[in-house]
Amino acid sequence: MGKAETRAHLARADRLQGQTGALATAATAAMEEKLPWFRGLSAQDRSWIGLVAQSGITAFVDWFRDPEEHSSMPTRIFGSAPREFTRVISLHQTVDLVRTTIEMMETAFDDLLPADDVPAVREAMQRYAREVAFAAATVYAQAAEMRGAWDARLEALVVDSVIRGEADDSVRSRASALGWTGAAGTTGSAEVAVVVGRAPAAEGNANVADAVRHAAREAGADALCAIQGDRLVVVLGGTSKPVEIVQRLAHWFGPGPIVVGPVVKDLMAAVTSARAAVAGLRAVPAWPAAPRPVQADELLPERSLSGDGHARRQLATEVYGPLTVGEGVLLDTVSAYLDSGGSIEATARAMFIHANTVRYRLKRVADLTGYQPLNPRDAFTLRVALALGRLLNPEPGNPVL
Structure with a gap:
């Protein structure tokens, strides 16, 4: 670029800089007119967005004056916004803001600049807009990455508190921050x-x-x-x-x-x-x-054998306990049934009762405990429960401790 062209370019940049205030005001007006969600923001949020728009326009003027010296300017225009900016508006809304501002500026150039300046400024604006779009995407990507890392740590902390039995109102609040509705x-x-x-x-x-x-x-x-x-x-x-x-x-x-x-x-x-x-x-x-x-x-017997005290008490209380009520005939019947290898006839002979009486009592056992003695898996659970009940409560008919 020759000296004459350089002087002409700098003069054009000076004229453009003189209109930055008007362009910023027009940008805010265009947002309020064309973007309904913008009008719904708080005054503070609208102020921040207006500041970002003004920063972008000023940055464009500096970049237009010397693209090489200010090559990183498009990526810095969001620096004036607070960290919460990405939580206030979405990336899609940011794209709408950039598009609205650019359309407004392209229209305003005809009224604010000499006709000879408009083609060069518009061409520069198109190049600058692409850089701003990439900058916006970078800001939101970084915010999402930081938020994702923080959420992962917070989520791990909440789960660990649940496992350790330390859940309190602070855990509920943290879970709510992660989207847990409760x-x-x-x-x-x-x-x-x-x-x-x-x-x-x-x-x-x-x-x-x-x-x-x-x-x-x-x-x-x-x-x-x-x-x-x-x-x-x-x-x-x-x-x-x-x-x-x-x-x-x-x-x-x-x-x-x-x-x-x-x-x-x-x-x-x-x-x-x-x-x-x-x-x-x-x-x-x-x-x-x-x-x-x-x-x-379903793993109560295995948990009991592995040393889980809660499972032991649950079997003794919820399975063995109901069988000890009355004279303990259900306890005697299911015990005899299990000792006889699951034979109803052998149980009836051992207890000197009719086989149908055995069947009736075993059905009562299933109704009271939820475990069917005729089912091999349930029979195993019942056998473990009887053993635990006798260990924890050796006197039949008394409440299980």
């Missing part, structure tokens, strides 16, 4: 259940938390997810049927069993579900034929 989902339920399984391989767990949350949301439930060492922990909310939800999430877990803790009333009580699920994962190898997923309460 309200009834599409199933009409607000209950919570904790799910524990093996974590996927390291190369496959980068996006597992996002995938689990998305799949749970599609199924009508809330989900918090964290990888703790070699296990994947998911806290499900808003469903009274967590097993059905987990069946849709199972492929995101690593190979091996998945244990679903019992449903509890809310996040504050989730430690009960978490404790049962963790104990179940530890004990499930003792039942090779366990379904996937398996409920923690």
Whole structure:
């Protein structure tokens, strides 16, 4: 560029700079006229957006004056906005702002600049607009990356608090910040259940938390997810049927069993579900034929054998206890049935009663405990429950401790 062309270009830049105030005012007016959502923002947010627009116009003038010296200017125009800027408006809305401002400026050039200046300024504006678009995308990408990393740490902290039994109002607040509603989902339920399984391989767990949350949301439930060492922990909310939800999430877990803790009333009580699920994962190898997923309460005998005191008390209280009422005839009958190898006839002979009486009493056992003595798996649970009940409460007919 010769000296004459340089002087002409600088003069054109001076004339453009003299109109920056008018352009900024016109940009704000265009936003209010063409963007309904802009009018709905608070005065402070509109002020910040106006400041960004003015910064962009000023930056364009500096870049137009000397593109080489100010080559990084398009990427710096968002520096005047606070960090919360990306939370106030979306990337799509930012694109609308840039488009509206550029259209306004291209129209205003005809009124504010000499006719000879307009073609060169418009051409420069087209090049500058592309750089601004890339800059906006970069700002939102960085914000999403930072927010994603922070959310992942916060989510891991919430899940760890649930597992450790330290859930309180602060945990509820943190969960709410992650999108946990704590309200009834599409199933009409607000209950919570904790799910524990093996974590996927390291190369496959980068996006597992996002995938689990998305799949749970599609199924009508809330989900918090964290990888703790070699296990994947998911806290499900808003469903009274967590097993059905987990069946849709199972492929995101690593190979091996998945244990679903019992449903509890809310996040504050989730430690009960978490404790049962963790104990179940530890004990499930003792039942090779366990379904996937398996409920923690289906593993009560294995959990008892592995040292889970809660499972022992649950079997003694909820299974053995009801059988001791009255004269203990149900306890004697199911005990004789199990000792006879599951033969109704042998039980009847040993107790000097009719076989139909045995059948009636075994049905009563199933009604009271939820375990059917004629089912081999349930019979195993009953045998363990009887052994535990006798250990914890050696006097039949007395309340189980």
